[in-house]
Structure formats: structure tokens, C-alpha cells
Amino acid sequence: MPELTMVEALNRALDEAMEHDPDVLLMGEDIGVNGGVFRVTKDLQAKYGVNRVRDTPLAEAGIVGTGVGMAIAGLKPVVEIQFSGFTMQAFDQIEQNMARYHHRSRGRYPISMVLRTPYGGGIHAVEHHSESREAYWAHTPGLKVVVPSGPRNARGLLAAAIDDPDPVIFYEPKAVYRAFREEVPDTPERIPLGTAEIVRDGRDITLISYGAMMRPTREAADDLAELHGIDPEVVDLRSISPMDTDTLAASVARTGRCVIVHEGPRNCGVAAEIIARLNEEVFEYLVAPIKRITGDDIHFPYFQTEEHYLPDPDTIIEAVRETVAFDG
Amino acid sequence: MPELTMVEALNRALDEAMEHDPDVLLMGEDIGVNGGVFRVTKDLQAKYGVNRVRDTPLAEAGIVGTGVGMAIAGLKPVVEIQFSGFTMQAFDQIEQNMARYHHRSRGRYPISMVLRTPYGGGIHAVEHHSESREAYWAHTPGLKVVVPSGPRNARGLLAAAIDDPDPVIFYEPKAVYRAFREEVPDTPERIPLGTAEIVRDGRDITLISYGAMMRPTREAADDLAELHGIDPEVVDLRSISPMDTDTLAASVARTGRCVIVHEGPRNCGVAAEIIARLNEEVFEYLVAPIKRITGDDIHFPYFQTEEHYLPDPDTIIEAVRETVAFDG
Amino acid sequence: MTHRTMDSVRSSKGKNRRTPRSADEDANAARRTIATPGVEDLRILAADGSVDRDLDPHLDDDELLRIHRAMVLTRVFDQRMLTMQRQGQMGTFAPGAGQEATQIGQVYPLTERDWFSPSYRSFGAQIWRGWEMERLMLLWDGFFEGFAPPPGVRDLPFSIVIGSHVLPAVGVAMGMQYREEDSVMVTNFGDGALSQGVVAEGLNFAAVNQAPIVFVCENNGWAISTRVEQQCHVDPLALRGVGFGVPSIRVDGNDVLAMIVATREAIERARHGGGPTFIEAVTYRMGVHTTADDPKVYRTDDEVEAWEDRCPLRRFGIYLLGRNVTDQAGLERIQQECEAEVLAARDRFRSRAHAKPREAFDFVFADMPDELARQRQAYLEKLDRKGVE
Amino acid sequence: MTHRTMDSVRSSKGKNRRTPRSADEDANAARRTIATPGVEDLRILAADGSVDRDLDPHLDDDELLRIHRAMVLTRVFDQRMLTMQRQGQMGTFAPGAGQEATQIGQVYPLTERDWFSPSYRSFGAQIWRGWEMERLMLLWDGFFEGFAPPPGVRDLPFSIVIGSHVLPAVGVAMGMQYREEDSVMVTNFGDGALSQGVVAEGLNFAAVNQAPIVFVCENNGWAISTRVEQQCHVDPLALRGVGFGVPSIRVDGNDVLAMIVATREAIERARHGGGPTFIEAVTYRMGVHTTADDPKVYRTDDEVEAWEDRCPLRRFGIYLLGRNVTDQAGLERIQQECEAEVLAARDRFRSRAHAKPREAFDFVFADMPDELARQRQAYLEKLDRKGVE
């Protein structure tokens, strides 16, 4: 099993899908000879040709909209939006077409299509290059929303997303792209959409996060166990929509306490949805209010100060300690 | 005090604002000689001329984007998007420019601008004409989001929105447009943004809703009191963002129970946010899980069946009775 | 079959790169005007029904009658829908009187393997393509059933969102190209749609990919209450296509022969690797925008009357009589047959017009997630409680 | 001051309505080509520095030296930023070498009451407009402080999102029109931006409103790794403007005199009610797209070298020498002065480069809601705990 970065693992998943199915094709800005600005599609145009790895004009609605048409024609487009901030440019095509042609045609034209895009902060980028707005897509009927947290699950989730008969928004945590390497099995692997993973067993509290925020969350969990005598269970959501409510609820039913971590804005964000579901499912097990450690409801700051915006282990630790100390 | 429909009350608010401030101008599709497809801007072009009531090309991004420019130039544009489904077309201009130029320019160019748009179901409209996606805007930093529920508060809230120095998304419940008349004071009135209203005092449970869903919610409340011996408090949110958390929390602290009603999709919707806040603020007062009666996470159905999609009094009553019966 | 892979267009590093980028890059200083491609203009049947024999496509009598019948059926369907709507038996409807020649002309040259992606005022073309009239009635009256494209018909469901369907249409054309199928896409939209950014992106994607697609812009003078002159500062609108490098033509949209000839040429060019075409069809919306609209507020009767003389049906009728394809009685018989057909369709519609609220969750996903299945369960239980089937 | 209210354009019911909509609506059947407006093409200084005397705007020597100095300063700033970036003292930066004439030429004719809304590769024009170099350094290095337009400068902050700023720029121009101020907006963007739907909408809104705006499309041949031929299927790009009814001109963007003349004419026309202009400035990005880019992957050295001969600074230098405006020593002095200026700016930048995390909540709203004030409070407490100022 080779050790790959997330970029390499994603590249591997794309390569495997294209190798296996001639209907899979890629479209996006600068994904061809340039291999994408983050090199996720590196060497694929050389291998599969300009028809299967297509550089597009600089128009995100155009990319998504023509991708939808490709899917209607029975192909399996995987489109790249260079940064998730520019999915706003394609919002209408995503909400009105990608999410709907299957329904609008009463099943005649399923849209088996993946929209990949790097999201989130942490790489000192300019305005509009650090947003985390997965909640927009989770709020949009007809879409599935996936966020990997490491090389191995990135590869397995992307493979499953490409296989899926429905449109999938695939948010790639760019802060993780080259942050670490992980062993990735030689043979293709699929991680079913809609399944969360318990990455650390624990008794005292459930920490829920996903994507790039898994790293500070796990770091906080380790510190809590080592330094504060608190034994957290840690869940990697992986799939935002559908959400694996059962796994979350079972964990919180055991621990009675919960802290949720994400970097997107708080208001109507994913943490709110998780709280609402836990309130519905395991109200009687909850012994303390669930806390949210999220991005604030402000524009992502210019990058000299982004570290203070992003959730960090200390803030998570403090929230956990408060939650554990709570006695209502 | 004349009795006005919501359409007339909105027209009145626009007229008063234009009368009072020459910098207020209107832009939108068919708002001029046609008075808008719902006639909210009726007669205003005749009164204020084609420069202040401007028919635009059929391009929502264009309307919002040039509106932002007008605001940068120091004017106070009130733009109309013909149906809220078409705000998707302007998503990029709203998120990237309307919500941000004030911040991007470090205060140099405040965007005092209102985007009015009819939202929601209930009028047997075609696809894309019945959406309720206020949660998108609540999740977007830099925007204020307002939803009136009747003629009088529509007029008072729109006046306050136009006065506000920040960009406001003003969602008009089209099902209420001509549904009933209400007395509206002769002199201008302003309802501060960010304030909820307790429209019915009660002891047993707090019902929270807004916009068109206030009607089934209030109907349910009356039935509950009359037929089921349950005395609900009813809160009209009015302002989705900022949200009057204090009023909500105080009410739920008194009643211990809560049901939230809205017609937009459930996942990451406004009800989730309210639950998250109540969990944070009044966890120890809650004696039952908070229930959400919302639109399901599906596309708004073709109109022959929309009545079954929309929350109705019976469903609310049942949720309330279950919540009151809950004993954890 | 033509080989239409795009290697030459999307070549990689350096290849095919003209340096300098314009022929005259290093020429001397000068101020001059660069000639630009013109816009073609086509009319075959004059307003009085007289024909330009050189331009006449000389279709068979049978074909001419089929075309006429299709236009009449469109008109009769239109009138029936308006009646039903007034009687409270139909949802809000967007009629198409005056645009029948544009409608039929643009789909007439398509084959079964070709595609059609219409905007919402396209029932004439949809009927021609094989959408049963009762299905269109179900659609306009808000029943799920109406939205499914009929089996075997390679059409996209119509788009309500102005301009939104154009990019998917281009994508389908690119898909045909990718699959090396020689199928062509025709998509239509109004003069208002031309203002939408996504339509511009569609023109550009089609041009850059030389996709096999024909854009038909039905310039009917109005977008609800907005005149085309308030919408666009360019005349002919066809010039818009030229700005994207798409060969463009303005056609008299009330002349069905001209529409057929222009569309046929465009389709054949696209089919053989010649890329997209932009057709401006100049026509007029004779009636209301939709049944929720009152045009008296924004336009004069004079204007509408001036267009009555240009009625596409009348004009084509004169041509048919002039060519002795049929006689007055023949024309009347067609009219009556169409009326009977539409009434029969109405009856089938009525017999099928049952709301099916239990289908609300169908087709949101091909693979429905558990959590949605749970919502569906609760929804169905609600229907049970309400006693709704 | 010109009266530019739009009553004639946006007239109400029926007025000014041409019926039929095109002059030849009722003409006979025919197939013909409609002539379309051409695109102008302008170069004043040939690549070898020789000038077309008739076209030369005959600027004063002082002005010519100011222009040259501005271009040199732009180049020197560019080089310094690249050096700082390599040394880890600057964020990702988008250099502009090769585009100095385009940059300076497009803002030179603007007055203080005019507006400028640039894309991100516009520091040359921004410096000319009054943005202190240290402010631009703060901006590129991610400090809040860098984003505020300097007092008195009627500029919009630059836009990172391609094409996104164009509609607001049109709106500002419409606002000037509304206020009957005779101020003009210049906005720029790249060849890549031309593919964005919002840019199309901007051209259309400007045309329909006859707004006082000049669109400068800096066609530098590339959008990151995408060649302009993959981006657009039209040449000259200026034809795009024609499709929207906007008078359009292609200019040699490496000829600062041509840029000045074209922009000045456009600005003056806009100022006097003549509406928008679209300028395609043909130029070349000599360097990396940004400091995160490696152009060797997608383009050949040959191509770049071919453009070195067309360097706008060198070309203008030859012109200055030829007109005896200065001598070689004078040119060198300007170079040295610019270098000193940029180093001084760098020192001021360094002295001001303090991260101010406490400002993160500033200006999100003009009137901050209580709930956000509470978030801010918690955030400030976090900073306190971390010991961050």
C-alpha cells in the first residue's frame, strides 16, 4: 500500500474511474495540461486525451450546465470548480438543473455527476478562496454532499460519488491536500455515501466534525484524553447529506454530551442541523447543551488573521471541558 | 386607518420611501408600466418616472449587480426579483458583492440596498415559483433577512429595511399578498429589524413561525386552545437574520416546549438554527424535544399536490400534542 | 459519420498557437476598421403569401399539408387551453398564437435521433415532437405525470426558468459529439432570455466546442411587459450570435418555409461537424404573456393589429391555395379535424387528471437516501390520516 | 453638463415603438446579408517604436515623462513584489509585466471625479489612481488595511472573482447618470473574464442604459493555462462588444499612446451621453499567472520571447528618445528613482504590516446586530486567552 497525499489519492480515484468506465470524463478550468491549480488531475489529459479531460472556458455556470447536459446524454461527468467560492457562479445551474433534471423528467434523465471543488481556509489564500458553504448544498433538495478528511477516505468516497446515480457535491478540504500522507490500498475501494465513521472510541463526550476540521478535533481529543482525563468519542461525518444520523445518535446516546466542529459560518450551518437531529433522536440522553465550534458569521478574514477565525484545538478543548462540567 | 392587503401595504411603504428620499429608486423586471407581476409597484412609475422606477433587462444577476453599483454611488436601490426562485440567478452577485462591498472596501462603500422578492407556495404556481430558501441568505455573512407575515408588519419592516444601512433580503410571502386586509396606520411606521413579536401569549408551549406559515400556525394555536386545552404562545419571527433569540429563549424558558414551523426544506433550514440556539440558551428549561414542521427535503411538488407539502394546522396540532404529551 | 473530436480545438501545449495572435499584430501603426461577419436575413414567403420561387424548398404536397396541419393544431390547442383556463379547468398557461410557424419550422427538420430542449412557450413544437396533447395539459395543470418526456422522444422537459436550459442543451450536444453520434440539438428561448448570462455562456461553450446545436431565439417583441428594445440595444438580435463566433441568421419567424430552410441548413451543418448556428426568428406574441397577464396595460391594440396581417397560418394558407395543394374546403377540413383531436385530448386529459400526492418523493433521487425515505414515510402517514389516496 | 436621463430609452407604453420591428419587415422575400457594424483597430506606435504622426496625440513632454515613469514604476513594483514573495515576505501575487501600457493608458484620461473598478492584475493603474504602493503591498499580503480605497480616490477595491465586479461598475455608472454627474467609470478584466455570464449581462445593461462606462478587456493571451482561443471562438474579441450594441475597438495594448487615445475618446463620449465603449487591449502576460503558477507547463519559451520584442516600455522609450523628450541617461534616472520609491514603499509596508485580528468583525455590517456583537465578544475573549493583541 503506497502512502499518498489527498491530492494523489483523488488523482488515483479519477484515474481508476476513467480506466474502468469510458463514460467518465472530466471538465474544468485548467485541468488539462496544467493538471488543475492543485494538480488533482495531473497527467490525466496526457493519458486520456483532450476529449476526456477538457479545459473549459472560464465560466462556472457553463461548466456545471454543460456537465448536466453530458449527464443527460448518458455520460458521467466529473466537473471541477477551481475554488468552492466560485460555485456561487453556478448556483442556478446546480440548484435548478443538476439537482432537478432527474425529477423534472420523472426519472428519464438521472444526473449521475460529481462536482468536485476545494473548500475551506488554512492556506493563506485571497478573498473568496477560503469559504466553507457546504450547508447551502445540504439545504438544496436533490443533492448529495460529501467531504473527505484524509487521503484514504477521499479516494473511497470519490469512487462512490462517481458511481452514484445522483448528483454529488464533493468538497475537498484544500488544507488537507498535501498536509499528510496515508496508506491507500492498491485495489479500488468504495466508501458508501451516507456513512459516518467513528475514528476514536470514547465514553465521555461525542465530538463530531468533518473535512479539514477533523485534524484539530482529533488533536483536541488526544489532548483531552492525555491531559484532562476526558475520553472523547470522535466521529468523522464524511457525508453531510445524507447524514448518518443513526451513528451520531447512537454515540450521543452513549456519551450524553456533544460538541460539533466545522469551519463554515454558524448561522443555519451543518452544526445546527446536527443539533436539531440529536434533539429529535436522543433528547432524553442529553445531559448538557450541545456546543458548536464553528466559523463566525463574518466574511472569511484576509489571510493574515485566518488562524484566529478557524476552530483550533484549544477552543475545542475548552468547549468540551465546559460541556463535561455542565450540570443543568 | 385604511384596511390594506399586503400588496397595497408594500406599495405604500415604497411610495412613502420614495416620496421622502430622492435617492430611493426601484429596479426590476416589469415593475414599471406593468407595476410588477404582483402589482406591488403599481402606479409608482407614473408617479416617479422611468428613472426612479426602472424596468430592467431579464437578468437577475444584472439587477442585483447594478443595484450594488447604485448603492456604491450612494443611492438606495430597492430591487425586485420577480420570484425568489430566480435569486439563484443572482446568487454570486448577492454573496460576493451585495453582502461584501462594504467589508471589501473597509467601510468606504456601505450597501444600503433592499432585495424584495415573493417567496413560498400556495398559489398553484409552476416549477421554481414556490421555493422558500431564506436559509441560504441567513447562512450568508453580511446580509439581513426579513420576512413579514401581514400587511401592517410588511409596511413597517420594508420601511425599516430601506432605512437600514446594510443589505437586506426581503422575502414577501406571496400566499399572503392578497389573502387578507389589515388596518395600516396613516403615518409611516418602522418595525426594527431583528425583533420578533409575540402574537399570542400562552403558557404551555411556544410556537415559532414566520411569513405565510403564521396563518396555519395561528389557526392551530386557536384550535389547540379551544379544542385541546393547550395554551400556546405564538411568536412571529419577522426577522430571520439577525434573529431575536432573546424573545424566543424567554418564551421557551417559560413554556419548556417548542414547535417550529416553516415551509422551506428541513435540512439546514431556519428551524435547525432556532433549535441550536434554544439548546444553547435554555437547555435546562426544555422538557421535550423541539419539533420541526417544515417542508420536506424534496423539490416543491407540481401544484396539484402542493397543499400536502405545505405545513397545515392539523400537522402542527399533532406535533404540539405530541410535544406536550412527551415525558422524557 | 463525421469525425468531430475536438483535438484540433483543444490542443495542448503550444500546438496550433498562432503567434502573434492577430494577423496584423506587427503591422504598422494605423487606424482602420476590421470587417466583421455579417448576419444573414431570410424570408421565402412574403407577407402577402407570395413566394420567392428560387428560395422555395419545394416540399411535397403531403409534407406541406402536414406542416399546415401542425400549425393549425397548435393554434387550436392554444385556444382550447385558454378556454379551459378561463373555465377554471387549467393552470396558468402561456399561449403561443402568432408563433406557430417559428415553432413548427424549427423542429420540422429534426429526426428521431435528434434532441430538442424547449422553453415553456413551445407546445406547438412539443406536439410535433411527439408529446401527446393530454400530457401537455397534465403538465400545465400541475400534475406530475405531465412532465415525463414520452417514451422514444429525445426531448428535455421544458424550462420555466428563462435561459436556464440552454447550457444543458449545449451539454447534450457536446455529449453527442463525445459519443460520436451524429445527433443534433435544437434549443429555443425568447428575446428576453438573451439577457441571461447563462445564455451567453451557452453560446460561448457551443462555439468553442463547435457543438452540434442550433439556437433558436424567438424574438416575439416582448418579455412580459418589456419591449425587446428595452431588453437589447442591438438590432438584429442575431448580431449577438456573431459576437460569440456563431454563424447567425435572422429569419422571418412567421414564414414557416424560411424557418424550415434556415433550421434545416443549420442542423445539417451541425450534423457534419460545422458547429452551432444562432437563428433569430422574428415573430410576435399575439396574445397574453400568460393567463395571469393583461397586455392592455403595456401595449396598444394598433400594434397587435399590425401583426394580425402577418399571421403565419393565413400566409401559409395562401401559399397552399396558390400551389393548389388544397382548396378552401380542404383547409376547413383540417381545421375541423384539429378541433376534434384537441377535444379528444382534453377528454383523455380529464380522465387522467388525478392528483397523485404519493408521488411527491419520486425521482428526487435515483437512489433515495434512508433519511428521505423516513420523511416520505411520515408524509405518507399524513396522507393516510387525511384520508388522501 | 449633459442631460443623460433615459426617458427616451425606457419610454412607457407604446411610445417610440417601431412597428414593424425591423425596417424591412414587410419587404419581399429574399435571402441577403445585413451589414453589421465593424470593429475599429488602432495602433499609433509601431512595434519598432516608430510613430504615425497623424495619429500621435502630441502630448506635452512632461506628460510623456509622467506616463513613462508610471509604466516603469509599475514594472519595478512588479519585480519587487516577486522578490518579496520568493523571500517569503509577501502573499501570492499576480504580476503584470508586459501589460504596463494597457494599465496606464486606460486610466490616464480619467479625472478625480471619475471612477475605476479594476480586476486583480491592475496595480499599475491603481498606483496611478492614487493607491499608495505600501497599501497595495498590505493588500496582497492579506492585511485588512490594504483593502480600503485611499481617501479621495473614487475606486472600487479590486475584484478577485473573475468578472464579478463588472456589474457593480455598470451600476456605479448608472448611478452617475441618475445623479446627473458627468463622471465616467472605467472597468477592466481579462480575456478569461469574457466567458463569464455576468460580464455579458454587464455589457447589456450598459448598452440598454447607455451608461457612461468604458470596458477594457485586457487580452493577454492566457487565463492561467487556458489560451484565448480555447476561451473564445471569436477574433477580434472586440466583436463581443458589437454583439451587445456597444461600440468596440481593438487596440494594441502594448502601445500606450493608442491606449490613451482610445480610452480618452471613449471616456469623452461616455461623459457626453454617448454611452459605453468596449476596448480590447491586445497584450501579453510575460510572467507567471501568479506566484503559485508555473507557465513552463503550458507554454513555450518561444512564444514568450516573441513578445519580448513588443515590450511596451522599450517601445515607448524609443519614441521618447526619437522625440528628444529625454535621453538615455534620463531614462536611467527614472528607472533609479522608481526603484528607490518602491524600496521606500516596502519599508513603509513593513513598518505597517501588523496583523490586526481584532478587526475581523469590522465592516461586516454598518449596523452590527447584537448577535454578531456577541460572537465578536467571544472571539475577542479567545484572542485574550491566546494572548493575541
Ligand SMILES: Cc1ncc(C[n+]2csc(CCOP(=O)(O)OP(=O)(O)O)c2C)c(N)n1
Ligand atoms: C430567470 C427567470 N427570471 C424571470 C422569470 C419570469 N418570467 C417568466 S416569462 C418572462 C418573460 C420571458 O420573455 P421571453 O424570453 O422573451 O419569452 P416569451 O415569454 O416572450 O416567450 C419572465 C420575466 C423566469 N421565468 N425566469
Ligand SMILES: Cc1ncc(C[n+]2csc(CCOP(=O)(O)OP(=O)(O)O)c2C)c(N)n1
Ligand atoms: C469566477 C472565478 N473563477 C475562477 C477563478 C480562478 N482564476 C483566477 S485568475 C483566473 C484566470 C483569469 O484569466 P483572465 O480573465 O484572462 O485574466 P488574467 O489572469 O489573464 O489577467 C482564474 C481562472 C476566479 N478567480 N474567479
Ligand SMILES: [Mg+2]
Ligand atoms: Mg419574448
Ligand SMILES: [Mg+2]
Ligand atoms: Mg488573460
